[in-house]
Amino acid sequence: MINLKEIKQIANQGPYYPNWQSLGQFELPEWFKKAKFGIFIHWGLYSIPAFNNEWYSRNMYIKGHPEYEHHRKTYGEQKDFGYKDFIPSFTADKFDAKDWAKLIKLSGAKYVFPVAEHHDGFQMYKSDLSEWNSYEKGPKIDVLGELKSACENENIRFCTSSHRAEHWFFMGHGREFESDIGENLEKGDFYWPAMPEPDNQNLFSEPYPSQEFLDDWLLRICEIVDRYQPKLLYFDWWIQHEAFREHLKIFAAYYYNRGTQWGEKVGICYKHDAMMFGSGIVEIERGKFGEAQPFYWQTDTAIARNSWCYTTTLDYKKPKEIIQDLIEAVSKNGNMLLNIGPKGDGSFSATDQQIISDIGGWLAINGEGIYESKPWRKSGEGPTKIVSGQFQEATVKQYTQEDIRFTVQGDSLYAYIMNPMNHQTFMISSLKVSADQNLPEFHGIIKDVTVLGIDDVFVDWEISNEGLIVRSQKPTGEYPLTIKIKMR
Structure with a gap:
């Protein structure tokens, strides 16, 4: 099992070292420049209640939230039926990694990012660091391992994402009233550490993540790297917090050095300047740059406007809108990562499948100007303008x-x-x-x-x-x- 001493040794053995000067020598993989289009997959315990969005595990413990009221009416009080009690229902009877890979292939995507661990703390892979994972509980499947094998057999590059950082505070509201979360949590408990939620947009908000939590975060993502050798690794937003800085540098050096050992150029996708510019891939959530950039970047968005995971009330985008988003990104030197959300049983809705098929059909005809393309000296013309920034999807572009x-x-x-x-x-x-x-x-x-x-x-x-x-x-x-x- 990997340990902190080994991680630090590899992070300091070169050719990359845990400082921005060294990490700034990062080289973007050539395949990413050419691929242009990838698929993101949010699937986990939150797919079982399938209510509102993937933040169910947090919101079901916040009085006044729709999830809180829905949970009490549907499953009972949180002290009697907590988030962990969804695990026995997460059997994934219809999950078939080969079918998923075929659907991704049909979409025209060249790479895939299944979520390894979301904010709820349930790992979708085999882990030596926690029993709270899909291999030991629920479906008893190494989801990441099976998807890696199936996708690589379809010549789809395997990447993954970690959203673990937010787990520091994600379950904390469950301590504000009588629930199954309780007070005396220790490392190894599913809900640990369940700290009070800070101002999660403040780079210096307190309480700071503890050394124990940060070390555990580092161990988890290094375990993912070693076990699955992802071509890229995506981080969600909270790693920009000041507390993560040194651990993030160590991880970046570790991962990039591992890639060198594998003979691969690998990369980290990050938001909010969590890393020094030039040391990874700039990521924009549900938004874009307004003009072509001199550097490669990526936008991540979803097939639905109101959730990243499957729910029974998804506000689906039309295929035409998604294709327009892809063109906008590529014309501005970007890639697009499109999220789809399987149902709790591991199947995809008919609507998801149809949208994916329509996108793939369009790319089969029009993809020669997408794949391996470069931006022209101007990205476009016409009356409709794109505003730079995240979360710019509230209205459909006309x-x-x-x-x-x-x-x-x-x-x-x-x-x-x-x-x-x-x-x-x-x-x-x-x-x-x-x-x-x-x-x-x-x-x-x-x-x-x-x-x-x-x-x-x-x-x-x-x-x-x-x-x-x-x-x-x-x-x-x-x-x-x-x-x-x-x-x-």
């Missing part, structure tokens, strides 16, 4: 046929009409004839123009002083349309 996003691949420029609205004529003003060679405008020579997916239909095009005009003889539908512009 794209028009004038909203166009660009990518480049090989000798071709790809212009994505974000909402063709069944129009057959499109104007790309960024490709207009420029009379002044000194202006930073388009001066290239176009060889040919085609519309992906309808190459059996004649496409007429011409360049004018207003832009490149493209006319198709076939209605274009409502999904984003790809115009491929081949250059001489």
